[in-house]
Amino acid sequence: MLKKKYTIADIAFMAGVSKGTVDRVIHKRGKVSKKAHEKITKILKEIDYQPNLVARNLKKNKIYRLLVLIPDPEKDAYWAPCVEGIETAAGEFQAFGVMIETFLFDPSATKSFISKSKEVLKNKPDGVVFVPLFYKEALTFVESCKKNNVTLATFNSYLSADNTRSFIGQDLHRSGRVAGKLMHMLLGNKKQAAVVHMDEAYKNAIHMQEKEKGFRDYFEGLKQGYDIVTHKVPHKDIKNVRKSVKDFLKDNPGISGIFVTTSKAYLLAEALPQTGPAVSVVGYDLIDKNIECLRSGSIDFLIHQNPKQQAYLGVSYLSEYFAFDKKIPDNKLLPIDIITSENYMHYLE
């Protein structure tokens, strides 16, 4: 019934050799006679030998140092769930000899990333999980890591020029299409909508463009003469959103729906006029203020990028690699979750 798991000792006995020889065959270390090699390989195949990962790891007995480098949640609440995800993973893997530590950088300051990434390297990590927010600097960092034999995983932002590491994130173009689909439904028989980019000082530029492209592609595919206009709330105007939005709506009175390409949809929702025809809003990310707007009805849909899961998976992949020799998946695209006032709660954990 419960067929006992074969051990190296079993195989050695069957082949009439010693454990050491079997081990040499398994690990292809050579120094084995042809005869013994053939015999052992045959047996290995026959019984479909699976090494006991637990025992293998017990012997290794090394503590791996896994460092995580992400934007500071204090500067942008979007990142707060990442910390949770990291801590969850840390709790799960510390028992398996993986020690995880988090470093935070200021997402609005490239310099902060540079200095923190140097600090990370100084700590001699075995692996690093990080968010490559700044393209050029991220590439430099990747190079340094390679030189130091540091295993890498990235999440949230895609570093297209380098495909040597694992990436966990979303298909942004596709998420723009999803926003398009939702907006399409919200518009009913109206035909005019807007894309609004509201970013902070740091560069989400590529992100926002990809999303807009997806959004527009969706409507173009419909071939029904939709009119999509783009508006960018300037960096410095982020404090004067109300005015910027009012002016924009005055200039484009026919707009019945707005797609905000960042997590700042709540700023826009708050700035919308209370009177006049309702304007539908689709935005990103389950931060508290956005959820409030979802509940009050001033935001219709949010797209969830699942930052917690992204961070959790990044850390888990590397941890499992260290602890259990598991292969690291190179690309993991998370689903594009659609959130309304009725289903947000289960995504908050």
Add this chain to the structure above:
Amino acid sequence: MLKKKYTIADIAFMAGVSKGTVDRVIHKRGKVSKKAHEKITKILKEIDYQPNLVARNLKKNKIYRLLVLIPDPEKDAYWAPCVEGIETAAGEFQAFGVMIETFLFDPSATKSFISKSKEVLKNKPDGVVFVPLFYKEALTFVESCKKNNVTLATFNSYLSADNTRSFIGQDLHRSGRVAGKLMHMLLGNKKQAAVVHMDEAYKNAIHMQEKEKGFRDYFEGLKQGYDIVTHKVPHKDIKNVRKSVKDFLKDNPGISGIFVTTSKAYLLAEALPQTGPAVSVVGYDLIDKNIECLRSGSIDFLIHQNPKQQAYLGVSYLSEYFAFDKKIPDNKLLPIDIITSENYMHYLE
């Protein structure tokens, strides 16, 4: 820097006792003097001792038998992803001494469940993950398992009378509300919608009722005079859906949206008249035929119950319990995923 992990030997040395004594304290086996006990407990707290799970497991060296009992995907395609989820988990945990086997029953035949569940017990499992489709019979099975000291987890269907096992699934009432919200948006300024129950021969009765209740609750909360009618396609008419649906629409010409409470929305979508005013459809589950309808536009939204993840988690929870002594969560409500033609692909894995 890398502060070494403390072992039982370290603690024994610090406390000036032997490893055996430390072990007795950790496992509360008694037979330890008050003095030694205090000293050791204090040290354990101070250093926040974390046992090495790998070593612990190595010592245990037992192969656990975990059996899974689910409906046969051949009889209902909804269950196919569960098999994948189970196989994924099986692959992950076999290296840790958990052997997983699946048993299938016919979801349309209570007898099949009874006989298969008996077969499962005959195999002397250490743990069982199963879908309690048939309420009474499931309770009986739970009792037998308890008697035989079999650890249990259930998924998909909630066994309210018994809260001694782990459950993974969805909040059905809430998912009805989500459907309500989506329908609300799809209706635009129309005011009449329908709930259609299309089940097969077996009893989804409780499921369908919960979903309908949530759906109606949502619209009642709006206080805007929506008119919701219910229609049930009789068991035997499942082959004559077209006629049943046509008659229903003829009797209720004002209906602009239909909520199908089972995975059979495609049957309804195919039966809708091609001419006349469009009817919006919201249904459940990412089975192939439903996805086809999503893509062609005859279904607007699907709610994803994530059967693969449900099965995967059920198996994982028990496996981790056996392999690593992890606590089993008692209740895991999965998010209610909203699916459109634009985002279904990432949910198929």
Add this chain to the structure above:
DNA sequence: TTGTAGGCGTTATCAT
């Protein structure tokens, strides 16, 4: 080229 011995951290047993 091959075999043997010892150790990884935990736990169970047996003797003290």
Add this chain to the structure above:
DNA sequence: ATGATAACGCCTACAA
């Protein structure tokens, strides 16, 4: 009540 010791399966070092 306590300590010494062997074992789990794998791997490495060293001896033959």
